Amino acid sequence: MIILDQPYVSPELLAYAAARQEPVLDNYMARACSTERKMQGRQGLNLVPEARFAAMLRGGQGQDYSQDLDQNPGNAHGAADPPRLYTCSENSLAWVTEHCSPALAEAIAKLKNKALTRELLRPLDPDYYYRRLGLAEMQALPFEALRTPCVLKPAVGFFSLGVYRVGDAQDWHAAKSAIAAEAERWAAQYPQSVVDGNDWLLEEYIDGDEYAVDVYFDQDGQAVICNILRHEFTGDDDVSDRLYYSSASIIHERLAEFENWFNRVNALLGLRNFPAHVELRRHASGRILPIEFNPLRFAGWCSTDVSLFAWGFHSYGCFLEGTKPDWKNILKGKEGRLYTLMALNKPANCPPIHGFDYEALAQRFAKVLCLRRNDYTRYGLFGFLFTETPESQREELDRIVRSDLLEFAVI
Known part of the structure; x- marks a missing residue:
């Protein structure tokens, strides 16, 4: 099952959905894309009316999309597998939350709100510092109350919008001024379910190498990694999304380590048949800390297609078909x-x-x-x-x- 939405749908995702006739929610974006394909003489999409799509989303779900693994380890007692739903944009999360089961809505909330994610994953790193603030509270907070260096970001955010590294008082005042100036533009571009300018997270600055990982948790709750990208910056103050890259050596060096970490994460979250795009940092000591989990999608703006351009497979195809990349053969000749x-x-x-x-x-x-x-x-x-x-x-x-x-x- 796929939901297409603004701001962008790639030709590669459309071709995949059409070729497999994957069920696609019949919304404005999907209808426009399907009509355009037909006008080009190509196969249209398998559009499913909203009521039926919602019923499909709820019907195959059972009661344990996000389950307590202490009570229900793995796919316990033959419980129904949650349906595989992929959204290419977080603009769809409000619709999903409105029409899905409470269990799936809870699973989305666990990941979309960074403050809640931090609390749930606290057992993995009890000493990690963070603080949740309302907009007015954040604007009134003096620099002297901070633990620096730190990072300020929306608790519900996207695409590095509103992310500021704070090292001194000048950084702090500049961040608050920029937020006051930019909040209206963010609200015009993205719904509150994607970027919420009223809910802020102040957290410890994580030193180390940053990675972006497209991963899904299968029907047994095991992590399947579909790509690993190194995120590079010009310096400590750079928080942009300019450059990500993958390579055979990155996959070889980090695959097993990251899979193990994600399985530890999911022992606390209990997700099944659930895709996520995860930004994390790895310290030279081996300490891994999450920056953010983005639910029900891989890299935004359909940029997850980098797996197709680099490795020859659709990352969302792995998730929807329940397959695992054969990295040993995929990486041959890519060194x-x-x-x-x-x-x-x-x-x-x-x-x-x-x-x-x-x-x-x-x-x-x-x-x-x-x-x-x-x-x-x-x-x-x-x-x-x-x-x-x-x-x-x-x-x-x-x-x-x-x-x-x-x-x-x-x-």
Whole structure:
């Protein structure tokens, strides 16, 4: 089962859904996509009316989408498996919560609200510091009350919106001023279920390497990793989503370790047939701490298609079909190459843009796998770029991660 929604649906996801005739919720976005495919002479989507889709969502679910594993280990006593639902956008979470069972709604809430997730996972790292604040409380909090360095972020957030690293009083005042100025724009772009500007999380700054993982928990609650991406920054103050990359060495080095950690996580959460996009940090000591869990989807804006461009399989296909990547064979011949996902975000205080030279941007890279243009007048990014970059030429990545992209803009 698939739900398509704003802000973006990729051609790759549409082709997969159409080829398998996967049940797709009949909403405005799905109808528009299906009609466009038919006009192009391609197979349309298997659109399912809202009432029937909701019944399917509830009907196969049983009472243990999120279960107490102490009482019901694994798929206990033949309990009905939850249906596999994949959403490409968090804009769909409000609809899902309204029409699904209480058990699934609770499972979503466990992950979507970062403060609640921190509390549930506290047994994994009891000393981890965080504090939940309302908007007014946060704005009134003096710098002297903070434990620095720390990170301020919406308890319910998306795409690094409203995320600020705080090291000194100047950072703290700048963050609060930026939030006051940007809150109205966030509210216009995303529903409150995706970004909530009234609920904030202040937490310990996690030192270490950052990773983004597309993972699902199968019918027995076991973790299946569909991709691992390293998230790189220009420095400690950078919180952007500009550069992610995967490689054979990253998968080899981190797969078993991360699977083990996710299984420990799910011993506390008890999720089954549940996909998530997870951002985490790994300290050199081996300590792993979550940044955020994003429920019922993999990497946002359909950028999870990097698994298709890099490894040749659909990450959402693994989840919906209940399969596990055969990493041993998939990674053969892939050594020495970095497979990247770049979010072409607009710079802060971007001047009015009359055009963007995508061709000039693409020419800066050894091999472009996919370039997706975006309506930058509506959203805060020019698009997404996927490349295959030899490790010996990674200077092309170092350049782009430092660029504000205005060199490609027509101003």
